[in-house]
Amino acid sequence: MQQYQDLIKTVLDTGSWQDNRTGIRTLSVPGAMMRFDLLNDGFPAVTTKKLAFKSVVGELCAFLRASRSAADFRALGCKVWDQNANENQQWLDNPYRLGEDDLGPVYGVQWRGWPGYKLIPADQTAQIEDAQRNGFRVVAPLQDEGVAKVLLYKAIDQLRECLDTIVNNPGSRRILFHGWNPADLDAVALPACHLLYQFIPNAAAREISLCLYVRSNDIGLGTPFNLAEGAALLHLVGRLTGYTPRWFTYFVGDAHIYENHLDMVKEQLTRTPFPAPKLVISDRVPAFAQTGQYQPEWLELIEPSDFALEGYQHHAPITAPMAV
Ligand SMILES: Nc1nc(=O)c2c([nH]1)NC[C@@H]1CN(c3ccc(C(=O)N[C@@H](CCC(=O)O)C(=O)O)cc3)CN21
Numbered sequence: 001m002q003q004y005q006d007l008i009k010t011v012l013d014t015g016s017w018q019d020n021r022t023g024i025r026t027l028s029v030p031g032a033m034m035r036f037d038l039l040n041d042g043f044p045a046v047t048t049k050k051l052a053f054k055s056v057v058g059e060l061c062a063f064l065r066a067s068r069s070a071a072d073f074r075a076l077g078c079k080v081w082d083q084n085a086n087e088n089q090q091w092l093d094n095p096y097r098l099g100e101d102d103l104g105p106v107y108g109v110q111w112r113g114w115p116g117y118k119l120i121p122a123d124q125t126a127q128i129e130d131a132q133r134n135g136f137r138v139v140a141p142l143q144d145e146g147v148a149k150v151l152l153y154k155a156i157d158q159l160r161e162c163l164d165t166i167v168n169n170p171g172s173r174r175i176l177f178h179g180w181n182p183a184d185l186d187a188v189a190l191p192a193c194h195l196l197y198q199f200i201p202n203a204a205a206r207e208i209s210l211c212l213y214v215r216s217n218d219i220g221l222g223t224p225f226n227l228a229e230g231a232a233l234l235h236l237v238g239r240l241t242g243y244t245p246r247w248f249t250y251f252v253g254d255a256h257i258y259e260n261h262l263d264m265v266k267e268q269l270t271r272t273p274f275p276a277p278k279l280v281i282s283d284r285v286p287a288f289a290q291t292g293q294y295q296p297e298w299l300e301l302i303e304p305s306d307f308a309l310e311g312y313q314h315h316a317p318i319t320a321p322m323a324v
Pocket residue numbers: 051052055078079080081084190218221222223225318319320322323324
């Protein structure tokens with residue numbers, strides 16, 4: 001994967017030193033982009049070190065199940081959330097933390113159950129009825145600054161709505177889900193880094209593409225994970241909706257290399273990337289294109305063992321400490 005080498009080079013050549021909350025400074029570049037042709041170039045697994053693929057797909061499955069406990073991530077084979085859940089003093093002191101291993105309403109909770117509220121004047125019955133038809137339920141009548149209102153609530157399954165739209169209205173340019181919930185930023189171990197996922201189906205070609213925006217990206221540890229995870233999600237969505245994964249475009253806001261990761265990334269630059277592997281999703285995950293049956297419940301049924309990399313050649317493992 002040449003794109004990852006190029007990103008490392010760009011940051012080493014043009015980055016500037018920045019301080020941040022972790023106490024480990026970074027070499028940072030404001031804004032970077034990589035694009036992958038998944039159909040013709042294969043799966044974007046980093047090859048200049050060993051990608052912890054089992055951990056990546058474990059994390060993805062935990063997100064798909066709306067997990068908020070590092071214990072659930074561990075049970076699916078992913079340990080990378082332990083430190084954020086249990087070793088950051090600010091989070092340990094946060095009143096929203098529900099005890100050992102809790103992360104708060106992170107990624108999957110927002111993807112699958114974004115807390116949606118409406119506060120509607122009690123006399124707007126047409127609005128209230130419309131909201132109820134859309135799945136909102138009345139929580140309580142209340143007085144708001146002297147006006148009688150009704151509070152309604154719905155947990156919004158943004159990801160499921162994306163799949164529904166891909167199947168029913170693929171020309172839509174509004175097929176996206178968001179992980180950044182401003183009302184919950186004070187209640188999470190870490191505000192979402194990969195936060196905006198937009199699916200772009202091409203109904204004529206039966207191809208689907210993904211644009212992903214990552215606000216802050218740890219190029220040494222986070223980027224390989226986030227790339228593999230975004231691409232695996234696109235493959236899964238394609239399988240369940242009848243589309244072939246095509247372009248995966250990856251945008252980064254603050255693209256940075258931690259000072260204690262410099263040896264790791266420089267070592268990777270001395271290594272020649274291998275050809276990309278292929279992602280295989282197990283046959284038991286039904287292909288809409290073959291069955292003609294829409295089965296979005298597989299978003300929750302999928303297991304880490306349903307994902308495999310075929311022909312994954314990689315250089316020797318290297319790792320470095322994660323900044324907490
Ligand atoms: N500083 C920081 N960087 C991150 O990339 C990051 C966080 N924090 N916090 C939350 C998640 C967790 N993610 C992580 C955290 C650690 C690894 C990591 O240590 N990876 C090792 C092996 C992991 C394994 O075997 O499971 C690696 O060498 O890739 C990867 C992604 C991405 N995120």
